[in-house]
Amino acid sequence: MIKCIFFDLGGVVLPTPIEGVLTEIARELNIPVAFLNQVRNENKEALWDGKMSVKDIVVLVKKEFSLPSSVEDILGIWEKTYLRVNLPDPKVILLIKNLKKKYKVGFISNLWDLSAQINRKRKLCADFDLCVFSCELGIHKPQKEIFDLAIKKAGCLGEECVFIDDRKEYFKVAEEAGMKTFEYKGLDQLVLELKELGVEVK
Numbered sequence: 468m469i470k471c472i473f474f475d476l477g478g479v480v481l482p483t484p485i486e487g488v489l490t491e492i493a494r495e496l497n498i499p500v501a502f503l504n505q506v507r508n509e510n511k512e513a514l515w516d517g518k519m520s521v522k523d524i525v526v527l528v529k530k531e532f533s534l535p536s537s538v539e540d541i542l543g544i545w546e547k548t549y550l551r552v553n554l555p556d557p558k559v560i561l562l563i564k565n566l567k568k569k570y571k572v573g574f575i576s577n578l579w580d581l582s583a584q585i586n587r588k589r590k591l592c593a594d595f596d597l598c599v600f601s602c603e604l605g606i607h608k609p610q611k612e613i614f615d616l617a618i619k620k621a622g623c624l625g626e627e628c629v630f631i632d633d634r635k636e637y638f639k640v641a642e643e644a645g646m647k648t649f650e651y652k653g654l655d656q657l658v659l660e661l662k663e664l665g666v667e668v669k
Contacts, residue, residue: 469647469666471597471621471628472566476576476586478633479651480560483553491552495544498532514579517602521545521581542581549585555594558654563594565669573597575617575630577607597621608637614644629664631657 478484489507493500506524513519525541528534534541566572573595578586583600592598599617601607606616618625625645632638638648649660658668 469570469627469629469664470623471571471573471618472661472666473597473599473617473621473628473630473646474559474563474572474574474595475632475634475651476574476578476591479631480555480563480574480591481553481586482556484633488549488553492545492548495548496528496532496534496541498528498534502528502531512607515577515601515607516605517580518605521579545581546585549582550589555591556654560594562654562658562668566666567594567596569667571596571621571623573599573617573621575599575608575613577601608632609640611640611644614641614646618644618646629661629666 474480485507486504489503490500493503503524506527507514510519522538522542525538525545529536529538529541536544563572574597576599578600580602583602586592597617597620599613599620601613604613604616606613608614614625614630618628621628626647628646629649630638630641630646631649631651633651635650638650641648647664649657651657661668
C-alpha cells in the first residue's frame with residue numbers, strides 16, 4: 468500500500484527547468500547564457516551538494532564581464548528573476564494538497580543553495596510534509612543515500628513510496644531503494660498512473 472508520494476521540484480512542481488531560468492538570468496544581466504551553462508556543467512555536483520554557491524557563480528560572472536553592479540545587487544537580480552520565471556504550477560500544487568489528505572507528500576530535489584533559500588522564503592515547503600534539498604544535505608540524485616534518507620524521514624518502507632520526476636536517469640537507484648517511479652509528462656497522465664497504482668486521487 469502506498470503511504471508517501473515524493474515529487475521532484477524543477478520540471479514538475481516548478482515547471483521552468485534550470486536551463487530556462489539561466490536563460491532569463493543571462494538576459495537580465497546582459498551576458499551570454501553559454502557562460503552560465505558552462506559554469507553549471509563544470510560544477511554540477513558541487514552546486515547540487517552546496518559545496519559551490521550561487522554567490523560563487525556571481526563573483527565569477529562579475530569578474531568575467533566586468534559588471535559594475537555589486538555582488539549583492541546581482542544576487543538580488545538573480546533572485547527576482549528566479550521568482551518571476553519559476554512559479555509553482557497551481558494545478559500540481561492542488562494535486563499535492565489533495566494527496567496530503569490521505570498520504571504523506573514530499574519532494575526530493577537537486578537544488579542550488581539560493582534556489583532552496585528562495586523556495587523556503589516563499590513557503591513552498593508549507594505545501595509538503597517532507598522537504599529534501601540536496602544542497603542542504605551534501606548528497607544528490609541519483610545517489611542512493613538521498614532516497615534512503617527520504618524514505619527514512621517518511622517513516623515508510625521503500626515499497627510504500629512513489630517517486631515522480633521528469634528525468635528518468637534517477638529512476639534506477641530510486642527503484643533499487645524500493646520506490647515506484649513515474650516519469651512526469653503532464654498532470655493528466657500522472658493522475659491516471661497514480662490511480663492505476665491504487666492511489667486515491669480526487
